[in-house]
Amino acid sequence: MSPKVDSDTLRVLLVDDHDLFRTGLRNLLEEQGVQVVGEAASGFDAIRIVREIAPDVVVMDLNMPGMTGVEATREISSIAPLTRVVVLTISDQDEDVMDAIVAGACGYLVKDSSIEELMRGIKAAAIGESLISPPIASKVLQRMRAVTLDQGAETIRSELSERELDVLRLIANGKDNAEIAEALHISPKTVKNHISNILMKLQIENRIQAAVYAVRSGIV
Amino acid sequence: MSPKVDSDTLRVLLVDDHDLFRTGLRNLLEEQGVQVVGEAASGFDAIRIVREIAPDVVVMDLNMPGMTGVEATREISSIAPLTRVVVLTISDQDEDVMDAIVAGACGYLVKDSSIEELMRGIKAAAIGESLISPPIASKVLQRMRAVTLDQGAETIRSELSERELDVLRLIANGKDNAEIAEALHISPKTVKNHISNILMKLQIENRIQAAVYAVRSGIV
DNA sequence: TGCAAGATGGGCCGTGCGGCCCATAGGCGC
């Protein structure tokens, strides 16, 4: 069985300003066994729902009135780093492609993709991988060489204080609270306080997820 | 056992592209009773002379125009396995350290070593032992540890059963034992047993380190 | 001057975790 990704357990939020598209997509995904835990018609709603229910994957349309999908993606990546955003938009000509990627999108699919392709994109995102429609993949790679280096790490780390990063690094090394306290010359209780703040800021549940986050973010 | 090494009978070849250095070194060695049976200013000459006179020990500089000392060492080790090569090079910063070791160098000394140290290195090489300058030695050990760990990790990973890999993947997703049990349709107690086995096999302490290992190994 | 935020701590408490013992069932090789 080897549950690389068990689609049954995947909690997905749909964000699109067209009710009809959302409804149709919901049905398709649910037929595939995906648990659609919410729908949003705007970026604002999307952010609010992400705060509330912290879905595994957000399927995000870019073209929406009010807050754009790019802005919503950026905000979601900031407040819930473990929630992966898959952009699903009209055309590969969309000029926001790069912005969406930089904003933290974990996948980029065009709307005429098949349901199978969307499923693969969602599953890939859920495990931290990315599925990008071939037409735009090369553009992305080219652009990425120019930008990323400081930006990606910068925004994420600004959420955590220096001291919290110290603690996070030690967490990722498998240290327990007593060892962290000794290494930083502080009380174990202070370590626990820092960890509580880290978990709250990253919207995660436990130190294991924190360690994984640290490794994936290149903090350690 | 331990063939007696009489420095009077030691036949040494000096390889260095600097005439002055070779000459000075020859005098020093001959004062110590070493029989310098040849000098070479290049790797090609060194190989030729080794073929002709089969010295006991070759004292080899690494930085030479044309064929490098590493290449010459590799060739000599191949054509005259009984001839020991002692690398004598400028700095412990030399990047070729490991290459030289792999190429078959039987000792590794920096050029600011004392004549006594060089003598000990040559005698050691002559009886199949190795003298390595401390700054170099630490690097070698470090590399060995890394290699050993890598190989160990590879070996060990293959020792993880499929079921244990299932569990490990879920650990890395931050799931607790109850969630893992539910996902795999087994008892939480069985999950704990699997985890205990994983920790033992990977020689780690807790599930955090297991999660980090999984991420770094690309298992998730 | 006051106030917000961060770093430093303490106490209490429920629960998750991992180690220790143990058993049973099934497959695989000798």
Place this chain on the structure above:
DNA sequence: GCGCCTATGGGCCGCACGGCCCATCTTGCA
């Protein structure tokens, strides 16, 4: 058939963990 390994499960236990209160002190900003 016998031994070995794996997967499955149980009971017990001590400790680590994370949430919930709370406090103090410093720093910086308005």
